Amino acid sequence: MDASALRLSLELAALTTVGLLVLGIPLAQWLATTAFRGKVIAETIVSMPLVLPPTVLGYYLLVAFGNRSPLGQAWIRLTGHPLAFSFAGLLVASLLYSLPFAVQPFAASLSRVDKRLVEASWSLGVSRLATFFEITLPLAAPGIVAGAVLTFAHTLGEFGVVLMVGGNLPGETRTLSIAIFDSVEKLDYASANATALFLLVVSFAVLLVTHVLRQSVWTTRS
């Protein structure tokens, strides 16, 4: 198995998960509590990556990252490197591509937190922010963990977007799933087999963990 591809995949998955915890939880909390009518539009946008072909998302990101786009130019001015076909570009793409896998479970579990517990905390003089961290977030923890685990697994296995935005640069954008594709193209089935089996086992383990977590949510609720 390609060690640098494994390291890259794990790095990408970990950073995407952390990034979506930081960005996704506030977004999910807003979706879970707002009375704003345009909320359904926001929910639709968040869930788009679920149905959009990865190549479509990848194509638009490639255009947006390109050296002629304002974003691409700003990035070059800032860092000296182009955003397309770089690890940073890959990370941005992963954040967008895994958005629904994080935000949907986050929002579902946040909206299930009993509103009265939150109000009870407010009426005890505890600020909204402290109430969120001490009451809402711990009670939504199973859904938050499930979302984080799904994000990690999903990022580990993503292929289309990575290929479009990152290409296949060893050590920079060549992730595990790209490595498998590459091995098969080179007819190196032994290597493809090892990597594929690894991803299969990891996916199984991750889904098992989320299912167990979900069940423990059920049993603590009843």
Place this chain on the structure above:
Amino acid sequence: MDDALLIDIEKARPPLRARLEIPLDAAPITVLFGESGAGKTTLLRLIAGLDRPDQGSIRFRGEVWDGLSPQERRIGFLFQEHALFPHLSVRRNIAHGVRGRDQRVAEVARLVRVDELLDRKPAELSGGQRQRVALARALAPSPRLLLLDEPLSALDAPSRAELQIELRRVLEQQKIPAIVVTHDRVEALALGDRLAVLTAGEVRQFGRVAEVFASPSDAAVARVVGTENVAPALILKRAEGLATISIGSVELVALDPGGAENDAFACIRAEDVLLEPPGPGETSARNELPGVVITVTPEGPLVRVVLDCGFRLVALVTRRSADRFRLAPGRNVAALIKAPSVRLVPRVR
């Protein structure tokens, strides 16, 4: 008035109109009474700042509360199902509003007698214990006003009776004015000093508990409070399941409600009062009270008779018996009330 809670608010959804001036002096517990859907909880949430009125204003001891968050109002709120934080121990539940003040946590835990339960989780508590913990949690930050939404409705009857007494004792001790929402007559009598009756989103009557029960201001209020005589009573002695009580200078026999309180409200449904011509008193378990008719008012097939028996007593009798006894103001009658029909609601003075 400075020592009062002034409420003058309107809200369209759900509809509510409330104009109230609740004194916060010596008689600290006000009951918001009405059927479900009458707007009691809505009013309580508006006072807490959990909801906002469409228009109007709330002032507490001269301080304008409009636009203040629940945090800034410094109130305590008890939710109907207690709303304890399920992931925190009893100790951390109580400490939530008083960070780092362990002494205060111990103090309120002792006050409501949950100091043995501090390391348990809410799921390991009985309904009555949860209620006590919720009360301790609300009291810990020393709120200026305590708001209780159907505080005892989630409990079974025995723990309810026990907690009614205790809740009032604690509120009196702490000298914290409280507003209690309830649809339960007994709870209203056991807890309240003052009573505000709500029907269809409107405050219809506000006054001393016994007064509101004794003289409802209109038919809607009368329907909500029921056809009940309510009089403050003193339990003189208890024997063999019966209690001898005095209402003013009149002695009656009632069923012993248990407990150790000697102050109570005696409740007698007007339908349970029988009228007879005055005669030689028989001495049985039933109460026979000589009285004078004050008013006679026909109410459909029944006649509402107000008597003076040493206290004001309302009887509902059929037209036929009213005619037979030629009931009219000034006439002497005897009111008969069986002991089980005199219901005692004990309360802390």
